[in-house]
Amino acid sequence: KGGNQIEEEEECRGETRSESEKKMSGVSTAAYFARRAAQKERVRILYRRALKDTLNWAVHRHIFYRDASDLREKFNANQDVEDIDRIDKLIAHGESEYNKWRHPxxxxxxxxxxxxxxxxxxxxxAGIEIVYNYGLEDNP
Structure with a gap:
């Protein structure tokens, strides 16, 4: 059966699928999970770099704690996004913002x-030797 027939049958039964499920149906599950794992790794690296760079900008710890909380809120705001393409765009935007605001x-x-x-x-x-007997050479 074609993809449109399956969707029509599901709509007749009252079933609906999310956009990410529709996109995932054309992609193998292993490729989907590999891409998601790569995205998670990129987000983790981006967060760690941004957090370390926040420490470069903040002179005092109380300023760093506030800035780190704000950074965490920005990352948590998009935590529940499921669309793979949107996640890639968000990561690319985050990386460009990080590169734009890096500490000089x-x-x-x-x-x-x-x-x-x-x-x-x-x-x-390479021609220098270190002598460890401090002048106490063996005298025969």
Whole structure:
């Protein structure tokens, strides 16, 4: 039976399907769940990056807590969206907003790459040896 016949029969019986179910009927279930898993991962990464960037903008903890709550409310506002294409658009919009409002000089832990103490004590060049017996060489 064609897709239209099935929909007509369901409407005759009084059954209705949501738009996401109609879209999902044409897509395999494994592909649907793989796409949803990828979306969840992108949202998780976006939230963590935005939360860490909020800490760069907030100087004091009480300001950070308020900003973090506002950020969480923005994410929770779209928590119940089921349409896959709309979720992709929301994620793309969130990523563009994050890139637009990123801190120009983020805090970096001093000993991490890009920090002020990173590679402060570089490894010695290849021809230098370290002698550990401090001049107490064996004298035959």
């Amino acid at each position: 000089d983020p805090y970096i832990v001093p000993w991490a790459p890009g920090g002020s103490k990173f590679c402060r004590n570089p490894t010695p060049p």
